[in-house]
Amino acid sequence: MLTDLLYRLRSLFRRNAVEGELDEELRFHFNEQVEKFVRSGLDRAEAVRRARLAFGGVEQVKEECREARGVFTLETLLRDLGYALRMWRKNPGFALAAITAIGLGIGANTAMFTIFSRALSFDPGIDNPDRVVLFSPADAIASEERSWSGPVFQSLRSSTRSLAVIAAYRYTVVNVSDKAALPERFSCAQMTASAS
Amino acid sequence: MADPHIDLPQGTLDLLILKTVALEPQHGWAISERIQQISSNVLQVQQGSLYPALHRLERRGWIKAHWGVSENNRRAKYYALTRGGRKQLEADAGTWRKLSAAIAQVLDMA
Numbered sequence: 001m002l003t004d005l006l007y008r009l010r011s012l013f014r015r016n017a018v019e020g021e022l023d024e025e026l027r028f029h030f031n032e033q034v035e036k037f038v039r040s041g042l043d044r045a046e047a048v049r050r051a052r053l054a055f056g057g058v059e060q061v062k063e064e065c066r067e068a069r070g071v072f073t074l075e076t077l078l079r080d081l082g083y084a085l086r087m088w089r090k091n092p093g094f095a096l097a098a099i100t101a102i103g104l105g106i107g108a109n110t111a112m113f114t115i116f117s118r119a120l121s122f123d124p125g126i127d128n129p130d131r132v133v134l135f136s137p138a139d140a141i142a143s144e145e146r147s148w149s150g151p152v153f154q155s156l157r158s159s160t161r162s163l164a165v166i167a168a169y170r171y172t173v174v175n176v177s178d179k180a181a182l183p184e185r186f187s188c189a190q191m192t193a194s195a196s
Numbered sequence: 197m198a199d200p201h202i203d204l205p206q207g208t209l210d211l212l213i214l215k216t217v218a219l220e221p222q223h224g225w226a227i228s229e230r231i232q233q234i235s236s237n238v239l240q241v242q243q244g245s246l247y248p249a250l251h252r253l254e255r256r257g258w259i260k261a262h263w264g265v266s267e268n269n270r271r272a273k274y275y276a277l278t279r280g281g282r283k284q285l286e287a288d289a290g291t292w293r294k295l296s297a298a299i300a301q302v303l304d305m306a
Contacts, residue, residue, distance in 0.1 A: 003255075003256070003257035004256065004257065007254065007255045007257075008255070021263075022247075024271065024273070025223075025224060025247070025273045026247065028223065028224075028266070028270060028271070028273070029224050029228075029243060029247075031270070032225040032266075033225070035268075054243075056242070056243065056244050057244075060244065061243055061247055064244070064248040065248050065251045068248040068252035068255065069251050069252075069255055
């Protein structure tokens with residue numbers, strides 16, 4: 001990973017050196033090929049001609065080497081950034097419109113996210129919410145939530161060692177009224193105080 | 197005369213390069229000559245694929261390049277296998293042996 005990055009960076013920033021080396025490397029190969037043809041009995045001009053044929057497009061090989069070195073992504077990024085800056089200067093009105101549109105979009109998203117994250121999460125006022133459990137008697141047949149009877153709850157509360165604190169709650173309906181208005185019915189939950 | 201050369205299947209060039217430089221550091225020309233000689237002229241490595249492959253392998257850190265002097269006193273870029281390259285070579289060689297054995301088995305089916 002690090003080798004890869006260093007290698008790419010060197011290719012990008014020491015570009016002339018790297019290109020010079022590539023040039024030299026390929027020329028060496030070409031010369032060796034010529035020598036080989038000469039040794040096999042060709043005259044030099046013919047050897048050079050054959051070697052050129054064998055080598056194919058030097059520029060194409062270089063281009064593929066550059067690609068293999070991985071300079072492409074970085075170089076393209078820089079070129080794109082340059083292009084973007086030039087276009088801004090050339091057409092500031094359009095740039096402004098685009099920036100405004102993107103800004104508004106991001107702003108609207110952020111606003112919605114803030115509202116919903118506030119609305120959907122509330123603080124239950126518990127120190128360790130991940131250690132709070134709800135337990136109820138199980139019914140293997142009906143698999144519905146059942147209630148504990150009062151005495152069972154009392155006995156659980158006095159004998160448990162697995163839980164630090166136990167409290168019980170139940171749903172009920174209450175009437176609320178004051179002198180100014182008629183009574184109103186509310187569904188509510190009643191809870192015991194938590195005591196170990 | 198029929199051309200004895202066979203084009204290298206995709207991905208095998210890297211394996212051959214790693215194997216060739218595993219013995220001793222080599223420059224690109226020597227690598228292509230060595231592969232051609234050892235394969236009895238069946239495998240021919242084109243420069244067009246050899247050099248991009250060398251640069252790719254170097255980028256992955258499997259081979260390392262340094263400049264040295266060739267047998268005929270010219271400056272040449274030598275490639276040597278790295279430790280990571282040796283591991284890669286062992287893994288790739290194992291995969292290739294398994295693959296070619298399996299293909300041979302299927303082809304020799306009576």
